[in-house]
Amino acid sequence: MNRRRFWQGWSIGTRMIFITMLPVAFLFSSFVWYSWYSHRAQVDEELAERGRILARALAETSEYNVISGNLSDLRLTINGLVQSDKSIYRIEVRDAADRPAISVTSQFALKAEARYYAAPIKKQVIWVNLFADNGAPHVSSPSDTKPPTQPAEVVGAVRVTMSPTNMLATQARRFQIELAIAALALLVSAAFALFLARSLTTPLRAAIGALRQIRGGDYRVSLPVSTGGEIGELQASIGEMSVALDQSKQQLENKVAARTRDLEASRNDALKADADKRKLIAKVNSIVEDERKSIAIEIHDELNASLIAARLESQSILQLAEQVERGAGSLSASASAIAIAQIKLKSAAITRLTLDLYASGRRLVRRLRPEVLDMLGLHGAVEEMLRHYDRESGCRFTFHSEGDFSVLGNELAISAYRIVQEALSNVIKHAGASHAQVALMLSSAESRLTIEVADNGGGFDAATVSAGIGIIGMRERVHALGGSIAFESNPDEGTVVSITLPLAGPTAVS
Structure with a gap:
């Protein structure tokens, strides 16, 4: 089971702000640290330089006062330096035995450095030849040799202790100004990041809302393209997709409606066809029964009557023939002629009856099947x-x-x-x-x-x-x-x- 990292639950706006502000915050922190470090290093370097220069200068200018013992003028000079320069915490002049001869401390509330800058006070002896051997003033020439210089004698030392308080205060004010400018830049960056995040999240929220609306079944989504780039393409794609889905929905609804109408029409046609079939079957059965009754009546009334008439006529012919046969010797010629004439009439009647029977049979056959088709x-x-x-x-x-x-x-x-x-x-x-x-x-x-x-x-x-x-x-x-x-x-x-x-x-x- 994979654990979700803490940032995976962030929104895109939060991620955008974090992505934008993380390097800015890193640069801001780096700038603040480097600025404070550079100011502090500048103070240290400047104090060291000024301390060394001041100690060297005082050592070079206080040689006569230390040797002559005229320390009051030197004290006044040192006191003036301490009072005029707030970066000087203390100036000490010590004799050759390293005993304090002069010590002037600043009257301001200063914090002394842990170190001091020292320069030795040296006494130098130099040979000076003002006259030549003949008593005339000495004029230097290229061939003259320089008189030897005696080694310098250390008659004291100057110790200068510096104070970073005043310079640190000045650098602190400068640092505050730089910090304010950097903080303002940080705020501008944060505002710009917030603006960028909102310019990204606002169209994304609109796109997400449109997608939720589409998911809910409402495909008629109005999503104008409010930005450019990939977000604008996403908005345009969602708009095109909503139009395509709406058209597909309309087409599907039309197809469903048409199919429903077709099914209803088919059902109605089927019901109607069933009703028509039932009606047709009932009618056919009725027609068949009527036809059967008609055929039965026709057979009974016409065929049977014709058959009975033919039988009666044939019986009459038989009786006439028997009478002629019995009275062949007793009947006269006229009686025989009459009997033969009746027999002929009866025979013609039978012929007509048989023709009628044939015609009736053909009518019945034609009613049952059209023989003309064959x-x-x-x-x-x-x-x-x-x-x-x-x-x-x-x-x-x-x-x-x-x-x-x-x-x-x-x-x-x-x-x-x-x-x-x-x-x-x-x-x-x-x-x-x-x-x-x-x-x-x-x-x-x-x-x-x-x-x-x-x-x-x-x-x-x-x-x-x-x-x-x-x-x-x-x-x-x-x-x-x-x-x-x-x-x-x-x-x-x-x-x-x-x-x-x-x-x-x-x-x-x-």
């Missing part, structure tokens, strides 16, 4: 249907076809025939059209059959008018074959029904 194919069956409707209704029909319809399968041909039949039935029953056109187009390259039925009738509003059983039946037949159906209609502008059926049939989905 004989003429889809193209011929649709043409025959159009000729029938053209004769029976007040609407005129035209027909257009393309392709080889002999390749169609039985199921597809029957479904296409029933779809066209239902479409034409709707035109006759509901459209009120005076003209209609049917087009069959078979494309082997695209493997599809296209059916189009157009009329100039009253039309309808597809968005408001609910589909009837005929349209539902057509739609279910088309969907069962894996095709598509579309209705284009407006009030008083006619209707166009477009149907596309694949030749291969629907594809099973596992």
Whole structure:
């Protein structure tokens, strides 16, 4: 487990101030220490220099007073020096036996140095030749030799003790001025560091606030670029990111809304389709039952009646034949002729009955399955249907076809025939059209059959008018074959029904 260092919890502003002020504080401390050290060293050097010079000067000028014993003038001179120079703490003059002869101490409140500066007072004897050997004044020449000088005799010493108090006070005042200037520079640096830190933290806080706002889900963030450099680039990037996120959010919401609408529409279509299917099933069952009842009635009323009539006629023929056979010898020629005539009539009646039975059977077969489709194919069956409707209704029909319809399968041909039949039935029953056109187009390259039925009738509003059983039946037949159906209609502008059926049939989905 790693321990967090103390500075890792600092804010960027604190780190900025620390980074800025640490070298400044180090430089300030170094400057203060060096300034105080240099002032103190300057005081020490100056005091040492002045002490040595003063001691040497007094030693050179006090030789006569010490030798002559005239110490009062020397005391006055030393006293004047001590009083005039506040850096002198004490001046002592000692004799050859190192006994104090003169000692003058400053009257000011001074602090003496631990050391003193001493210079010996020497007496020197020099030979002076004022006259030459002949008694004339001596004139020096280059060849003259200098008279010997006697070694200097130490007759005393001068000791000077200096005091750093006054100079330290002066240097302290200078140091205070320098310290004030450095402190002012430090304060200016601190203010500048605080300004820089705030100029850094203020846009960063705004950027962090914008990021938190974005994290909270509000992508419409207004973050102006208030500075330059990397922070400005960060602000610009956050602004661009907020715009991109807002656009993505809007697009996603639009997609979700569109998908929701699609799902709701699909659900409504599914519910409607289920209702339509239930309605269609109920209608189909009703139609099937009605058709069965109609066929049963037709079989009972027509076929049975014709069969009974044929049986009665055949029985009458049998009875007539038996009468003719029994009375072959007793019947007259006229009676035989009458019986034969009746037999012929009965035979003709049976023929008519059998023809009626055949016609009734064909009608029943046609109702169960269009036999014209087997004989003429889809193209011929649709043409025959159009000729029938053209004769029976007040609407005129035209027909257009393309392709080889002999390749169609039985199921597809029957479904296409029933779809066209239902479409034409709707035109006759509901459209009120005076003209209609049917087009069959078979494309082997695209493997599809296209059916189009157009009329100039009253039309309808597809968005408001609910589909009837005929349209539902057509739609279910088309969907069962894996095709598509579309209705284009407006009030008083006619209707166009477009149907596309694949030749291969629907594809099973596992």
